[in-house]
Amino acid sequence: MKFPSILLLTLLLVGCKEKPKPVVTSIPRPVISADGSRITFSDSVMMRAFTTQPVHSAAIQTDFSAPGHVAAMVLRSGENPSERLVLFDDPSLSDNYTAILQHRINIQTERGNLERVKDLQAHGAASGKEVIEAQTQLANEEAAIISDEATLKLAGFDPVALRRAAPNTILVVCEIPENQFGSIRKGLVCTLNFTAFPNERFAGRIDNVNDYVDNTTRQIKLRISVANPDGRLKAGMFATVEFGVTEGQFMTVLRDAVVTVQGRDYVFIKTGPELIERRAVQLGQQRADRVVVQSGLRENDQVVAANVLQLKGLSFGY
Template sequence: MKSVFSLVIMMLLFSCNSKETKKEEAPQPPKVEDNGTRITFKDKAIFKLFKTETIADGSITGDLVSVGLVGATVLGSDSGSSNNIVLFENPELASNYTQLIQHQINIKQISNVNIKQRQIELARAKDLNLHGAMTGQELLNTQTALSMEMTNLSNEKAAIIEHEAMLKSAGFDPDLLRRAKKGTAYLVSDIPENQISKLKVGDICRIQFTAYPNDKFTGKIEAIADRVDFTTRMVKLRIGLDNTNNKLKVGMYANVAFGLESDNTMSVPKMAIVTVQGMNYVFIQKDDAQFERRKVEVGQQIGDRVVVFSGINKGEKVVTQGIMQLKGLSFGY
């Protein structure tokens, strides 16, 4: 009986010791201060789960990759016309281009023929009227005919501006299209607004078409559109490339790679940046137990890195692993 009683006492003591041990091993919750800008971990084991990278400045290189679409191709005319045929992927642009050409023809007709003829008629009418061989009403009618031709000329020029604006906003220059050689293809690609400063007319790019996975193509930036899309903040580029073999068809998709380089700039891995309500943030390791949230101004992305203009300093340690856990603690979700 005494041995049983002793065993019960020992089991109770062991159970109490076990609970105390578990209580001592329970991890300490992190301390969040200053509206989430400072996070302190008392448990060093949890703190070690986060990985960091020391911030430095230097040159970075990489590819900016975007999707491109063959928006137009230039073909020769089988009817013997001196003008080439331009095929557009967008039917509206095809209509704009056709009407623009027609308005230009009308302008030449009105300027070189109609107006000159009316001016000759008016000079003759004035002479006849001066010598009493034409009434004042007949002279007025001749003047009105010239004024109508001048009005027609103004209307044609106004119509050209409308169609020209539509073509240019889509990345096409009407004058270039008229002078384009047979066997030319034009690829249109959308680029983020914040990347445009790293690209210029004449830059060479590498192109991979879905239809020809084993073929490599190169193109050259011929124009950068004058308009930024209000909704997407994208800018259109027009890329010219050789299509003498007629392999490229209007509407084909491709991946376009632009080689980018930035010198003497601070950058962080793309994964180190969190975006909340349109603002960009990183987390900086302050010491062996604390992280600090920083608002940063970022620039273009080059490869898997993002240029940072302000908010961090050379030599600091930016968190590259465990970002989502810190974001949840800092912002409360």
């Protein structure tokens, strides 16, 4: 019979047909913003690997310190013991301070000259033009001294305080973050450790707090006076200034939540169900496995605490 043969042939033909290939779907990749600061995932499942911890302010104790350098030395003048000789580590500041001293002399001279010309005019021996010229000379000197004083103040020095500074004293300039300004005041005692004398501590006192905050760094300059009777401390030396223990409300994050790129510190914040953002932060002292965050975070920010290096690679293209 032919029927079995036909059935067998049909079964063979069906079996030889090509099986359909499985459909391969590509794994969705996160979308990175042009500057790398925003990472958007395709779904919430991919976000599960990046667990977060909310940050809160808490009462802790932290040592507050800042780098500084000896910007000037104050000595007694050999020619005039009542005057102060100030040696700056920056020659341009020496020029400014010398110019201020000369302007002070010139102003006294021009004031005397103006009074003399006014007196001569009152007696008919000088003209109004001569009075105007004398007034102009005085005004020019007063304007010039203001310019030089402003330059010194921007560098952390008060010209009046320099003239009154005790001989055999060094003046250390350091900068502190804006958010630490509340714990700093004039007259505060601090401790300094100089690179040249690592095993010694020197007592200092804050003489001046600058009147402005740097627009770029958000830092405020301080000037600290330190007794230097034996002359061991020299202009240009580097120091670490310790302001003692500060108690207050601080935010902290896990040290492993922080990544450092080109000298700057960052954390990653979950800001949406499928969105993570990079945030620059300024760090303070480290306590065990946590580090104080002085600026860059807000209360209840959700900081990513796991697989942070993966986010670093996505954000910075590493």
